[in-house]
Amino acid sequence: MDFETLRLDVDGTDTVVKAIGQGAPVIALHGAATLEGTRWAEGLADRFRVYLPFHPGFGESGPAPHITGMQDLVVHNLRLVEALGLDHPHLMGHSMGGWMAAEIAVVAGERFGKLVLNAPAGLNHPDHPGADLGAIAPQDLPGYLAHDPAVALRYFPGGAEAPPPEQFGVDREREGAALGNILKVHGMGHPNLGRWLSRIPNETLIVWGDKDRMLPPGQARIWADRIARARILMVPGAGHFAMQEQPSCVSAIGDFLAG
Template sequence: MAAEFETLDYEIGGVRTVIKAIGAGKPVLFLHGAATLEGFDFARGLADRFRVLCPSHPGMGHSGDAPHVADISDFLIHYLDLLDALDLPEKPHLIGFSMGGWLATELAAIARDRFDKVVLMAPAGLNDPAWPATDLGAIAPQDFPGYLAHDVNVALRYFPDGSDPAAAEAFGAARGRESETVGRICAPLGMGHPNLRRFLSRITNPTLVVWGTEDRLLPAGQAPLWVDALPDGRLITVEGVGHLIAQERPEIMAGIGDFLSN
């Protein structure tokens, strides 16, 4: 029987924090990107070997509002407090995707002893001028799916098709709520930190960087910069895949699981 998701609820610093959990085994903490539209079904690809914990960030997804959030440091404290509340039986692995990759980088840099291995999937945050991220505000809404996936049909699965006005309204409200939270996080310095490359030198954990070669949001040319700055970094590039790596190429999760297991 295939593993199914459980819903776990915690009150962390006055914020209702909802975790979608699946599988059994060594724990893996997954930090999502700047939206939750694609959901967490990809975690099934790890659930045969790991207990995957997928929290929604404060003010995003299934979690409660977090009007106090002023910048990324509030998320860092939130997740350190969440780890305390979880009281896991062993150090979890840490995976971060996109904005969650930036968050995972800062979290591992300040608390590397609390994690085992680290995986950064198309991480945001480095902001290297030679490989600039795409300005999200410059993308027309109708074009956004094509920026998320090389095969636009994969991304379109997660967008309203126009047949259900109520669903479209709910989708818009959810994205608006998440965008407001992300805007506050990015207000001080943008989507990242000017010293993030310096932070990477603190992450002595074995770290895997995973990037799609056709990523139109965060160019794959950034990938070697991350790996070179990590004391124990390695790289997997996924050919013919855009930003939504796990959704376009679900089998990549088996390779990530192998890295975490070995």
């Protein structure tokens, strides 16, 4: 199957969504960059219609300088679901997109089916701190994204799935500026997120690579304990890019959504 490109105006923001597959709808929210692409969604396309929006200022979507925090992205995505005409789609998110999906479910979980949080950011638990991005040397970053750095290197300049180096640099600079707008208020998380999670009504799957160096897998139990209907899928031998490193976990996610 090929990806389709949908373009919508969401509150004046040019929003591009990649879509693939047929079946029950799934909204999948990417993390703090788009370098790993969308090909992982092919593993769900035989059972689901997967919608992969680019956040404002990321990927192919237009800029949105009015965004000053995660709450703006929560509203943006709720309006995007309306614009797509979706009824109770499943919701999933990776890393920052997992934080985003969790906040959406906190305020509007009844509008969605099941919830998948893949190594979600946002909790900032002092006993399980995430990596300090500012302290990671560029040459070391692939080893933080995947347990096998060769997997992550596919998406960096010179890799099989990377754009030309100059385009890679332009994309990262643009997305870095958009990320800065999201993190203006509270940084990569919200101090009260842990208090809010008990409001999530959705059946939830917490997915985590057991070798994740970006966000520690020890956080998985904290998320699961605070979300009433949550279970954990720990992915052996995988880092932060668990779906790219161990594609079998995409099938497991599909089984959860279909079950």
